[in-house]
Amino acid sequence: MENTTHFGFKDVATEDKQGLVRGVFDSxxxxxxxxxxxxxxxxxxxxxxxxxASSNVKTGDKVLDIAGGTGDLAIEFRKKAGESGKVILSDINAAMLAEGRRNLTNKGVFGVEFIQLNAENLPFESNSFDCVSIAFGLRNVTDKDQALREMHRILKPGGCLLVLEFSKTDNELLSQAYDFYSFNIMPKLGGIIADDEESYQYLAESIRQHPDQETLKNMVLDAGFSFCEYHNLTGGIVALHKGIKA
Ligand SMILES: C[S@@+](CC[C@H](N)C(=O)[O-])C[C@H]1O[C@@H](n2cnc3c(N)ncnc32)[C@H](O)[C@@H]1O
Structure with missing residues (x-):
């Protein structure tokens, strides 16, 4: 790994990024x-x-949601995998996991397991999951290639990786409007509603630093997946990459 990495638009020591990201999500x-x-x-x-809906998850499947935060994906996967399946909601951040636990309890969703972990080092046996997902999490991970290799390792052959993340729109008008919104309005709303303008400035910057659709697709393939396709959502502001392990 390099000695420095991005934290939003700042260059920081690689070993410092995880702590800085933790500060954002604690806040x-x-x-x-x-x-x-x-x-x-x-x-x-x-x-x-x-x-x-794009996952092939069916009754009885084993699913790991990484960087799962407050559990939106885990709730839906739980419905698909059913009682005989297993859904794990994982996140590096204890405060986000606590919110996830509260959210699932409030919604009457039980049977989901919670594990605190770093995406770069997954404490599971190889070939053990049918589906692994990460939504709006990968851009916060320091060593994304290592995390993708770990996701590949723990998937069963034929298993499915889902990476939902902000991406790049090639519509010039939409791009300009989105830039204006991200850098002028988003941090201000973060300041007003969450009393934290700085964290929402980081979130806007981290989105711009994240690899575009084709780059991420190549990273997924380089991590060992035999197939990867992506689907743009909202004009490419967000993209869903789907990888399959041979
Ligand atoms: C923007 S939130 C996304 C939460 C949820 N997946 C969603 O879509 O609403 C990003 C999450 O990534 C988590 N995260 C950041 N770095 C991580 C890492 N290295 N391993 C696991 N989770 C991480 C954060 O704690 C945070 O909960």
Missing amino acids: VASKYDLMNDVLSFGAHRLWKRYTV
């Missing part, structure tokens, strides 16, 4: 769901629904 955890609804005008719910 936003209690207002995370509200902010998601406000900032995306509710669209994140459609993107996530599309993600779970």
